Every structure is written in structure tokens, then in C-alpha cells.
Amino acid sequence: MASKPRQNDALNPRTTTYEFLGPPGAFFITVGVPVMAYALYFGCSDTSGGCPPSLDIISARIQAAVTDKAWWVGLWDTQASLMYLAWYIFCVVAWAVLPGDWIEGVQLRTGEKKQYKINAFSTFLLTLGITTGYIIRFGPQSFTFIYHKWVGFMTASLIMSVVQALGVYVASFRKGALLALGGNSGIPIYDFYIGRELNPSIGLFDIKSFNELRPGLILWVLIDISMLCEQAVRRGGLQNVTYSMWLVLAFQGFYVADALYNEPAVFTTMDITTDGFGFMLAVGNFLWVPFVYSLQARYLVFKPVEFGLLPTLGIFAINGLGYYIFRGANGEKNDFRNGRNPKNLQYFTTDSGSKLLTSGWWGRSRHPNYFADERLSGDLLMALAWSLPTGFETPVTYFYVIYFAVLLLHRQHRDDEKCEKK
Known part of the structure; x- marks a missing residue:
């Protein structure tokens, strides 16, 4: 007589179908996303010799860079890493101390509904207030550090992505964890990338929904502001900032503000209801969104368009x-x-x-x-x-x-x- 399946097996069935071409695709994207993010910087900057450089020099430049120990060391910036960590801690503290309503998410397979605190827009307004006051007090040149420490900030965000993805992957093996239906294949690289646990949390602090809206999205706007300040310094003041730069900041800033103001809407999206939290969402939220989506603003620093x-x-x-x-x-x-x-x-x-x-x-x-x-x-x-x-x-x-x-x-x-x- 067949044994009765354990309750945990019924609640967390084994994943049998794959996305992104399965484990090979997951491995390729895990490596490829950071490589592409760095390539967009090194291939389109004021020191790259073009955007992109001519094809006849790209191969030689890549070979020279990856074989140069100093280039690899230059990817790390201790000051930028500490600033990035301080930014993340600020977001967590703001989530904890700023007032906000608690709402229910969609019903889980367990029949329960998670509670989420809604104060992302308040965090955004607080951040903009502090940033505006800082720039008024110390001038636009004081807020250009993101532009000048770009690579260091990218590396810090990548490390944050890896650390969190590994942490929630390991924690997902604890007893009672509710797994994502698509992230329980038993193949480590695939589950690490897709996300094994559906809603990893520390007490009432839901890691996935917090990372979805706060650190990366708000940082995206701060990066755009830093790019505008750098252009202002190069062109002799804020009054000389181009319409093109103001447009990019206005459009992207409004997009982020709208997402944060409508925070409850995120709890019905596929990222929250279906996907686990793994490297896919971590690197997307921490590295890809702020440092790739701000490409237009960074380009306008060294190639202003009138x-x-x-x-x-x-x-x-x-x-x-x-x-x-x-x-x-x-x-x-x-x-x-x-x-x-x-x-x-x-x-x-x-x-x-x-x-x-x-x-x-x-x-x-x-x-x-x-x-x-x-x-x-x-x-x-x-x-x-x-x-x-x-x-x-x-x-x-x-x-x-x-x-x-x-x-x-x-x-x-x-x-x-x-x-x-x-």
C-alpha cells in the first residue's frame, strides 16, 4: 500500500517545468546580467571612446581589462560600498519607523494572507526632502558622488544581490517554508536564480515586497538627480541643465513616484503572488533597475542634447x-x-x-x-x-x-x- 504523502510535499510540489531554458539558461543569465550591466558602463561612458567604441578596438580593450589585476581591483570601492549599505539600512529603518497602513495580500496556498506595511511613498518623500536640503545647503557638486563612484556602487549592489539570494535560498530549507511552485526543482543553480521560497520574511518584514519597491526604485531617482547635478557642474549651474536631462528626470521620477504611491497594486503582481525571491529578483531590484534604467541620464552628462x-x-x-x-x-x-x-x-x-x-x-x-x-x-x-x-x-x-x-x-x-x- 502506498504511503500517504507528507503535508509538506503536497503543499510544496516538485517543480517539473522550467523557464529561461532551464538550469543552463539560469546559469547564463546569472552570469550574463552583471556582465551586461558593467558592459553598458564601460562601453558607454565619457572615457570609453564612443558609445559604443568602434568594433575594431572592443576586443583588445576587453582582453586588456580582464588580464589587468588593477582593473579587477578597481571594481571595488570601500567608500561606495559603505554608502550603499547605509542607504539600504536607511530604507529598512524608514520602513520600520514611518507610519503606514497594514493591508492583506492575496490568499496563499496555505489559506493565509500576509500582512504588508504601506509606506514606500513616505520613504520616497523623506528621501527627496533630505536630498533636496543637502543639495541646497552644499551645492550641486556635493551630490555628484554617484556619478564618480559608479562602478563601486554597482559592485556593492551586486554583492547585496548575491548575499540576499544565497541567504534566502539557504533559509528556504527550514521546516515549514512555503516554496514557489516554479522554484522547487531540486537543481541548486535553477532554484537559486528563480527563487525557492515564495515569501521569505524576518518577522513582519517581508523581504521580497520590500526589495521590490524601495532600495532600487528610489535609488534610481537619486542616480538621475546625481546625473543632473554632474551636468549642472560641467555646464556652469543648474540654470544651464538641458531640457533633455530635465525630461528624463521628470519622466522617470514620476514613474517611480506613481509606483510607490500605488504600492498596494504590487501585491497582485506576478512577482509577489507567483515568483519566489531569488537572484532573478534580487539582481533585478538592486543592480539592474537603478544602474541600467538610468543609462539615459548618465549619457546626457557627457553627451548633452539640446x-x-x-x-x-x-x-x-x-x-x-x-x-x-x-x-x-x-x-x-x-x-x-x-x-x-x-x-x-x-x-x-x-x-x-x-x-x-x-x-x-x-x-x-x-x-x-x-x-x-x-x-x-x-x-x-x-x-x-x-x-x-x-x-x-x-x-x-x-x-x-x-x-x-x-x-x-x-x-x-x-x-x-x-x-x-x-
């Missing part, structure tokens, strides 16, 4: 349209998932018992926040607006648009599979 009022208004219009689609679609989805339907949208109930919208934005397209009738929309229109201020001298500053298109196509594929199962 244009007049009409191009500015045109780029504003593109970003505004993208935001209108993005926020409208995500607002409908978040309201519906939380049991609200202020627009009386139509829907049907699936065989699994869940509900799918069939009107509004989600009646026009299955993924209007990504695409609509095969036309770029939402996120992608905003991504384009963030890159247009850099002009058309190099395709590198449009890397974010290309990368984001690939990312959203993959996310759309995952959403489609989930809908088909429903």
Missing part, C-alpha cells in the same frame, strides 16, 4: 499617452483583483473559479499595459519617451526599450499560460 520647446512637448505627449494606457489598464486590473469594480466591467468565471475581465482595457487586449492590438503601448511608449531625449547618435541609449520589449513579451507569454490554465 532641443527646443516643440520636441519637448512632443516627447511629453508620447510619455503622457503611455502613462494613460499603463495606469488605466493597471488600475482596472488592481481594482478587480481586490474585489472592486467601479466601472461595472464585464467578466466571466473560469473553470478554476477565478474571474477574467472581458471589457474595458482588458476587453480590448489581453495585455493593454504591455501591448494593444500589436501596437506599442503603455510601458513601451513610456520607455521610448525616456530614450528620445538622448537623440539618435547612438542606439545604446535605446537599450532599455529593446530589453523591455523582450521582457514584456516573456511576461505576456507567462500570463497567457496562466490564463489558459484558468
Whole structure:
């Protein structure tokens, strides 16, 4: 007679299907993401000799760098690492001491609902207040240190990614841990990358949701501000900062502010409800978002782009349209998932018992926040607006648009599979 399966085995079934081409793909991305982040800096900076440098010198430069011990030592900056650690601690302390409501997330497989503290936007406002006061008191040149210690900050964020991903991976083997359905393959490199535990926590402190919104997103805006200050110093004052730099800061700053202000919406996203917390989310939150997404602002420091009022208004219009689609679609989805339907949208109930919208934005397209009738929309229109201020001298500053298109196509594929199962 077959033995009865243990409760833990039933709650945490073994993962049998893979994403990202399985363990080889997980290994390749684990190595490739940091390499690409560094490559975007060393291949597009004021000392790189071009953005990117000419193809005939790239190979020689890479070989010279990786065989030079001084180059490897130069990736580390003790002061930058301590500053990055202090920044992370500041975010944790702000989460703990700033007031905020506690809300319930979606129901877990255990039948429970996690409690999340909502004060990311307050943390953002506090950070902006301190930063603004610091710049007013000490001048723009005082806040250019992120630009000058760029590589050191990147290395510190990468180390934070590895340490946290390893920590939660090891902790996931404790008794009673609720694992992500996609991260329990038994293959270490794959589970380390995808994320083995669904909601790693320290008491009431949920590690995944905290990292999703606070340290990386807010740092992204601080980096943009630092880039603007560096351009101001080079051009003789804040009054000489280009429209292009102000546009990038305004668009990306507003995007971050919107995400933090609508913090409860993140708790219905796939990152929170489905994915475990592993190296994929850690390196994405700590390294990729702040240091890759700010590429346009960093480029405008050493390649300032000048244009007049009409191009500015045109780029504003593109970003505004993208935001209108993005926020409208995500607002409908978040309201519906939380049991609200202020627009009386139509829907049907699936065989699994869940509900799918069939009107509004989600009646026009299955993924209007990504695409609509095969036309770029939402996120992608905003991504384009963030890159247009850099002009058309190099395709590198449009890397974010290309990368984001690939990312959203993959996310759309995952959403489609989930809908088909429903």
C-alpha cells in the first residue's frame, strides 16, 4: 500500500517545468546580467571612446581589462560600498519607523494572507526632502558622488544581490517554508536564480515586497538627480541643465513616484503572488533597475542634447499617452483583483473559479499595459519617451526599450499560460 504523502510535499510540489531554458539558461543569465550591466558602463561612458567604441578596438580593450589585476581591483570601492549599505539600512529603518497602513495580500496556498506595511511613498518623500536640503545647503557638486563612484556602487549592489539570494535560498530549507511552485526543482543553480521560497520574511518584514519597491526604485531617482547635478557642474549651474536631462528626470521620477504611491497594486503582481525571491529578483531590484534604467541620464552628462520647446512637448505627449494606457489598464486590473469594480466591467468565471475581465482595457487586449492590438503601448511608449531625449547618435541609449520589449513579451507569454490554465 502506498504511503500517504507528507503535508509538506503536497503543499510544496516538485517543480517539473522550467523557464529561461532551464538550469543552463539560469546559469547564463546569472552570469550574463552583471556582465551586461558593467558592459553598458564601460562601453558607454565619457572615457570609453564612443558609445559604443568602434568594433575594431572592443576586443583588445576587453582582453586588456580582464588580464589587468588593477582593473579587477578597481571594481571595488570601500567608500561606495559603505554608502550603499547605509542607504539600504536607511530604507529598512524608514520602513520600520514611518507610519503606514497594514493591508492583506492575496490568499496563499496555505489559506493565509500576509500582512504588508504601506509606506514606500513616505520613504520616497523623506528621501527627496533630505536630498533636496543637502543639495541646497552644499551645492550641486556635493551630490555628484554617484556619478564618480559608479562602478563601486554597482559592485556593492551586486554583492547585496548575491548575499540576499544565497541567504534566502539557504533559509528556504527550514521546516515549514512555503516554496514557489516554479522554484522547487531540486537543481541548486535553477532554484537559486528563480527563487525557492515564495515569501521569505524576518518577522513582519517581508523581504521580497520590500526589495521590490524601495532600495532600487528610489535609488534610481537619486542616480538621475546625481546625473543632473554632474551636468549642472560641467555646464556652469543648474540654470544651464538641458531640457533633455530635465525630461528624463521628470519622466522617470514620476514613474517611480506613481509606483510607490500605488504600492498596494504590487501585491497582485506576478512577482509577489507567483515568483519566489531569488537572484532573478534580487539582481533585478538592486543592480539592474537603478544602474541600467538610468543609462539615459548618465549619457546626457557627457553627451548633452539640446532641443527646443516643440520636441519637448512632443516627447511629453508620447510619455503622457503611455502613462494613460499603463495606469488605466493597471488600475482596472488592481481594482478587480481586490474585489472592486467601479466601472461595472464585464467578466466571466473560469473553470478554476477565478474571474477574467472581458471589457474595458482588458476587453480590448489581453495585455493593454504591455501591448494593444500589436501596437506599442503603455510601458513601451513610456520607455521610448525616456530614450528620445538622448537623440539618435547612438542606439545604446535605446537599450532599455529593446530589453523591455523582450521582457514584456516573456511576461505576456507567462500570463497567457496562466490564463489558459484558468
